[in-house]
Amino acid sequence: MYKFFIVDDEPPFIRAITRLIEDNFDQIQIVGFAYNGETALKKIKENPPDVVITDIKMPKMDGITLLNRINEEMSDTRCVVISGYQDFNYAKQAMKSGVTDYILKPIDRKQFTAVITDLLKEIAGLQQEHEERSILQLYNGKPVKTEDLQRYFRYKKYRACIIQNGLYSSNYSNAAIQPIKLSSFNAHCQRMWQLSFPKKNQIMMVFGYDTHINSGDINQFKQLLDKDITLCLSNEFEEISELKKIVSMLDEIIRYQLIIGKSQLIKAEDVADEIYKPLIDNNKSKKIEVLTKAENFSSMNFLLMEIYKWFVEWEAEQKTQFELEQAIKQIFHMVQRFASQAITVDIIKEFEKQMLTAGTFTDLYIVVHGILVDVFEQYILKDYAAGVGTIEKEIDTYIEQNMNKPISLSSTSEHLNISQPYLSKLMRRFKSLSFNEYVTKKKIDAAEGYMQDYPDMLIKDIAELVGYEDHHYFSRVFKSITGETPSVYRKQHVK
Numbered sequence: 001m002y003k004f005f006i007v008d009d010e011p012p013f014i015r016a017i018t019r020l021i022e023d024n025f026d027q028i029q030i031v032g033f034a035y036n037g038e039t040a041l042k043k044i045k046e047n048p049p050d051v052v053i054t055d056i057k058m059p060k061m062d063g064i065t066l067l068n069r070i071n072e073e074m075s076d077t078r079c080v081v082i083s084g085y086q087d088f089n090y091a092k093q094a095m096k097s098g099v100t101d102y103i104l105k106p107i108d109r110k111q112f113t114a115v116i117t118d119l120l121k122e123i124a125g126l127q128q129e130h131e132e133r134s135i136l137q138l139y140n141g142k143p144v145k146t147e148d149l150q151r152y153f154r155y156k157k158y159r160a161c162i163i164q165n166g167l168y169s170s171n172y173s174n175a176a177i178q179p180i181k182l183s184s185f186n187a188h189c190q191r192m193w194q195l196s197f198p199k200k201n202q203i204m205m206v207f208g209y210d211t212h213i214n215s216g217d218i219n220q221f222k223q224l225l226d227k228d229i230t231l232c233l234s235n236e237f238e239e240i241s242e243l244k245k246i247v248s249m250l251d252e253i254i255r256y257q258l259i260i261g262k263s264q265l266i267k268a269e270d271v272a273d274e275i276y277k278p279l280i281d282n283n284k285s286k287k288i289e290v291l292t293k294a295e296n297f298s299s300m301n302f303l304l305m306e307i308y309k310w311f312v313e314w315e316a317e318q319k320t321q322f323e324l325e326q327a328i329k330q331i332f333h334m335v336q337r338f339a340s341q342a343i344t345v346d347i348i349k350e351f352e353k354q355m356l357t358a359g360t361f362t363d364l365y366i367v368v369h370g371i372l373v374d375v376f377e378q379y380i381l382k383d384y385a386a387g388v389g390t391i392e393k394e395i396d397t398y399i400e401q402n403m404n405k406p407i408s409l410s411s412t413s414e415h416l417n418i419s420q421p422y423l424s425k426l427m428r429r430f431k432s433l434s435f436n437e438y439v440t441k442k443k444i445d446a447a448e449g450y451m452q453d454y455p456d457m458l459i460k461d462i463a464e465l466v467g468y469e470d471h472h473y474f475s476r477v478f479k480s481i482t483g484e485t486p487s488v489y490r491k492q493h494v495k
Helices: 011-024 037-046 063-073 088-096 109-139 146-152 215-224 240-257 282-294 297-316 321-338 347-355 361-385 391-401 409-416 420-431 435-453 459-465 471-482 486-493
Strands: 002-007 028-034 051-054 078-083 101-104 157-165 191-197 202-209 229-233 264-267
Touching (some): 011 028, 011 109, 028 037, 101 109, 109 146, 109 191, 109 240, 157 240, 229 240, 240 264, 361 420, 391 409, 409 420, 409 435, 435 471, 435 486
Parallel strands (some): 002 051, 078 101
């Protein structure tokens, strides 16, 4: 509602202006009137209106003096002069005093409504600027004048929410305010503001209500939920000055309650104070210590498999992002502590950078797995160089024993009891090939051997022996590796 104050020494004129406004503008409230400038100024100071409509000629304090005082002390208040005096000097003085418009009596209704309509648009823009600036100041913990809060935040109730897209990050960027059109979201409120935090993947929304908030309106917020969205909604509050405290509370709730890969609508009133219980207990801690100190390929691989089992357990129990972060950082700290060689990479910082790309528990495990494999790679190289690593022989043996069957990364990693990402990394590290490329090479090598040992064997039968049911497809693969078809190869190389 916009507040108007009327000043005129003729009571019938004040009643006429009041009726004219009430008949044409639902959004205007007449908050007071006075018959002279002196009384008007006192009342206006007590309760600053958005607009003052005043006459010029009045007792005690005339309209020009009143306009000057308003312009000096309440520059945001707009003034309209309605006078029966057509003298140009009056109009000139009024304009110098910051008057928005000068209307002559008797009033033309169309002219009056047009002037007020334009004035309301101007006030709306001015109010929006003040509101947005104040919202930013409140969020940043900066003081806002009490009179500004009373003037520009006249809503009876407020509600705030934070929308978290993906994982929580404590990396704040400078907030930028973005007003939302009511058509884009129906919260049954009269005003909405939005603050964006791109580096946190977070949006804050504040809602102003002229009436009591209907508890059923909570369903309106569900339309904002999407995959991997967490929305935390505050209780209603009456003073916008509480915004910083409210938003900090919502941010903390998300920090502790967010579950990876799950859409959530969290109401602040439903969140109880909980004691955080670490996920890495004494038993898990002992395993990390023993397996890290062993410093060999087998122990490292066993630790990775154990961590994978823990992730499966944590996902089933719907552990929060905060709990997972603390557990993972504890694992990394213990690895750094018990490794005999100094770990030069800041694995905690690397984890914090990579974790925000994770959308599921599996994604998060892959991040942790990759970091630990990089840390433990020195042990792999040591075993390999010393000739005690058996993983290469085990891979070759498995392929040879299953040559006539489909061989996948999944089946091989399961047989060897190592993870798929780790097996892929091993192949790239020691063979400079992907797993599938290496298997294909082994199969074609075997096919060449069959041709040498059994010159009369049909190409179709050789294809089946190395796991290809379609001998035409086998021929294409063979040529892509050797540069020759099987039949040409046999003529050229088999004696």
